[in-house]
Amino acid sequence: MLRASGASQGGRRMTTENSTVLGIGIIGLGGAAVAMVPRMAFNPRFKIIAAADLDTEILGRFAQDFPDAATHTSAEEMCKDPRIDLVYIATPTILHSQHCELAMSYGKNVLIEKPMTINVEEGTALAESAERQGVLLGVNVKHSFEPRVLRIREMVRTGEFGELRMMHHWRYQDWLYRPRSHEELTPGPGGGILWRQGPHQFDIIRTIGGGMVRSVRGTSAAWDPARRVPGAHAAYLEFENGVFCTAVYSGYDHWDSREFMHGVGRDGIFPDPEKHAAARREQAEATDPDWEDAAARAERYGLGRSDPMEPPTGPSSAGWLLGGPLMVSFDDADVRLSPGGLTVYGNEERSEIPLVTVEDGRDGRLNTFYDAITTGRPLPANARWGNATIELLLAIEQSGEQRKEMFLQHQTPTVD
Numbered sequence: 001m002l003r004a005s006g007a008s009q010g011g012r013r014m015t016t017e018n019s020t021v022l023g024i025g026i027i028g029l030g031g032a033a034v035a036m037v038p039r040m041a042f043n044p045r046f047k048i049i050a051a052a053d054l055d056t057e058i059l060g061r062f063a064q065d066f067p068d069a070a071t072h073t074s075a076e077e078m079c080k081d082p083r084i085d086l087v088y089i090a091t092p093t094i095l096h097s098q099h100c101e102l103a104m105s106y107g108k109n110v111l112i113e114k115p116m117t118i119n120v121e122e123g124t125a126l127a128e129s130a131e132r133q134g135v136l137l138g139v140n141v142k143h144s145f146e147p148r149v150l151r152i153r154e155m156v157r158t159g160e161f162g163e164l165r166m167m168h169h170w171r172y173q174d175w176l177y178r179p180r181s182h183e184e185l186t187p188g189p190g191g192g193i194l195w196r197q198g199p200h201q202f203d204i205i206r207t208i209g210g211g212m213v214r215s216v217r218g219t220s221a222a223w224d225p226a227r228r229v230p231g232a233h234a235a236y237l238e239f240e241n242g243v244f245c246t247a248v249y250s251g252y253d254h255w256d257s258r259e260f261m262h263g264v265g266r267d268g269i270f271p272d273p274e275k276h277a278a279a280r281r282e283q284a285e286a287t288d289p290d291w292e293d294a295a296a297r298a299e300r301y302g303l304g305r306s307d308p309m310e311p312p313t314g315p316s317s318a319g320w321l322l323g324g325p326l327m328v329s330f331d332d333a334d335v336r337l338s339p340g341g342l343t344v345y346g347n348e349e350r351s352e353i354p355l356v357t358v359e360d361g362r363d364g365r366l367n368t369f370y371d372a373i374t375t376g377r378p379l380p381a382n383a384r385w386g387n388a389t390i391e392l393l394l395a396i397e398q399s400g401e402q403r404k405e406m407f408l409q410h411q412t413p414t415v416d
Helices: 031-041 056-065 075-079 093-105 120-133 147-158 198-209 278-285 291-297 361-375 383-402
Strands: 022-027 046-052 070-072 086-089 109-112 137-139 164-172 213-221 232-239 244-250 326-330 333-338 341-346 350-354
Touching: 022 031, 022 075, 022 093, 022 361, 031 046, 031 086, 031 361, 046 075, 056 070, 070 075, 075 093, 086 093, 093 109, 093 120, 109 361, 120 137, 120 383, 137 361, 137 383, 147 198, 147 326, 147 333, 147 341, 147 361, 164 198, 198 232, 198 244, 198 383, 213 383, 232 383
Parallel strands: 022 046, 022 086, 046 070, 086 109, 109 137, 164 244
Antiparallel strands: 164 326, 213 232, 232 244, 326 333, 333 341, 341 350
């Protein structure tokens, strides 16, 4: 088992070798794991050693794909396995702290799904626990590791187009009406679109902007009494360095903001008008009162609504990232996401930076963990960073309730 190289306590320093393979254990085989497991399986730096879940049918389907991996209904039994170097936690948010402390108590490095917790106090405790035990703890904000996002961050660092000045990010889609779990539809921290999708949106913004958000004025809102959690949010952020940003997100399944990313071309309108409000229709046409629970479960590993366990067969679609426009303004250029990479609108010309790659943000997140464990490089999106995003989400909620600007105290800088 490999702990974080050069950790302050309990770790051991290693020399980097291309042959080093890290063992992964997975706690929770839900929808988040469905997205990550293929990237773990086909990354030669990692080997899936074991998985733990309470659902034996799900474990059975996992075992079909990974016959050499161990399966457990006990997370603790899995964490005892000395072959595991990194534990990936994809359980409901309310269980994150418990499972994280458990894994770290066995000396495991941990990659945890977003949001890390639902309050700053828990997040601080987890960060301190990781530091005390000499292990690495990071958050799976995978879209912040997309090549397009990292290239924009490089522009900021190098001053390629002068100083960063402002950012705007919009996303409109059908999140609220797709099959959702009980946790996702429970009012309060952890439920609704601010907590389920906001960590990705605001993490991208913080990554590009340097991390140090000074203040926020925002709100989240629930407009459908049948779906009691917020389905939309909007926020205005100011960074310590003067950069400012707006962020808007709606999951009410009306307009699809991919239209602004792909537009109207030779093949017609994108998205397909025939699929307009498809998630709403599926909800409305369901006659079984237990339909949503069954449909949400079917998105778990190996079931009918989940993606198959297959290797990447071509360039990444960057589907989440290209779900809505992100415009980043510098002194000498505006830069936006495009299907082919990034479009740069400079002082004298418009140009395209091609960034279509097979690897995507999931690979980037895993590879930064590998480097941190084996070489001692600083881990991007670590526990302190994840806690800063939690602080921002809570501040947006409080800002809406109190109708005032909220000032932040737990922000941390981007690790480049």
